[in-house]
Amino acid sequence: MMDRKEFLSMLGLSAGALTIAACMGGSVAAPNVDFTLDLSQSANAALNTNGGYVYSNGVIVAKTTSGAIIAVSASCTHEGTSVQYQSSNNRFYCPNHGATFSNSGSVTQGPANTALKQYTVTVTGNVVQVKG
Numbered sequence: 413m414m415d416r417k418e419f420l421s422m423l424g425l426s427a428g429a430l431t432i433a434a435c436m437g438g439s440v441a442a443p444n445v446d447f448t449l450d451l452s453q454s455a456n457a458a459l460n461t462n463g464g465y466v467y468s469n470g471v472i473v474a475k476t477t478s479g480a481i482i483a484v485s486a487s488c489t490h491e492g493t494s495v496q497y498q499s500s501n502n503r504f505y506c507p508n509h510g511a512t513f514s515n516s517g518s519v520t521q522g523p524a525n526t527a528l529k530q531y532t533v534t535v536t537g538n539v540v541q542v543k544g
């Protein structure tokens with residue numbers, strides 16, 4: 413039978429293992445961001461057209477067919493490929509294995525099983541702020 417000290421030291425070991433697992437999970441988390449895009453700059457011109465999209469700071473920023481600007485994390489939650497925006501289907505699409513996500517980032521088709529992170533978008537004149 414193990415004594416109290418041995419038991420406590422075993423607990424310490426498993427707590428450490430849990431910490432390591434939590435850190436590994438954190439390394440693939442979507443980034444926290446707070447940036448702006450100037451729609452008058454050519455690099456962001458795609459956002460002046462419904463259906464257009466750009467990548468910035470690990471985020472895909474897209475303009476829907478109804479003209480709303482939306483933003484989600486760009487890396488597919490399956491294996492990290494950059495997703496694309498398909499405005500005709502109102503969805504984000506991963507060209508690697510075909511996962512699809514709604515405009516708010518929810519999984520609508522696997523193999524991904526975790527949502528893309530959705531960011532808050534505020535448009536003021538020509539300036540788009542993406543935050544989250």
Ligand code: FES
Pocket residue numbers: 488489490491492493506507508509510511522523524
């Ligand atoms: S990397 Fe996106 S579906 Fe596999």
